[in-house]
Amino acid sequence: MEDQWEKLIREIEGEIWQDFSETVKEHVRNPKNVGQIKDADGYAYLQGQCGDSIQIWVKVKEGIIEDIKFWTDGCGTTIASGSMITELARGKKLEEALSITPLILLEAMGGLPEDSEHCAILATNTLHEAIKDYQRKNH
Numbered sequence: 498m499e500d501q502w503e504k505l506i507r508e509i510e511g512e513i514w515q516d517f518s519e520t521v522k523e524h525v526r527n528p529k530n531v532g533q534i535k536d537a538d539g540y541a542y543l544q545g546q547c548g549d550s551i552q553i554w555v556k557v558k559e560g561i562i563e564d565i566k567f568w569t570d571g572c573g574t575t576i577a578s579g580s581m582i583t584e585l586a587r588g589k590k591l592e593e594a595l596s597i598t599p600l601i602l603l604e605a606m607g608g609l610p611e612d613s614e615h616c617a618i619l620a621t622n623t624l625h626e627a628i629k630d631y632q633r634k635n636h
């Protein structure tokens with residue numbers, strides 16, 4: 498993972514990143530909430546049609562996402578999507594976090610090229626599944 502990120506950061510100023518917003522580049526350079534939560538209350542692992550995957554762990558207290566972490570084996574855009582979705586969800590009530598759509602994530606990221614939009618969908622779906630995992634275990 499670290500090698501992968503170093504390579505991405507070297508590439509980021511290059512031509513292949515010219516179509517990406519500054520927000521996306523910043524989240525690839527300095528991704529937030531990377532890692533895992535050992536005693537998580539909810540967890541999800543989802544794989545996209547491209548084969549890349551995202552994992553999300555949530556810690557919930559009194560109906561609020563108190564802590565959240567992600568991990569991915571995916572591309573730079575997937576890292577940026579995981580970083581931004583966890584930032585959007587942190588501190589939110591579960592219902593609010595469940596109402597975050599791929600469109601909301603894309604807007605927060607300053608958009609993505611069309612062929613990268615599925616990374617944002619994968620990140621959003623993984624967040625929702627991690628919350629549903631918590632809800633399943635607590636009903």
Ligand code: FES
Pocket residue numbers: 545547548549550571572574575615616619
């Ligand atoms: Fe498929 Fe990013 S390229 S999730």
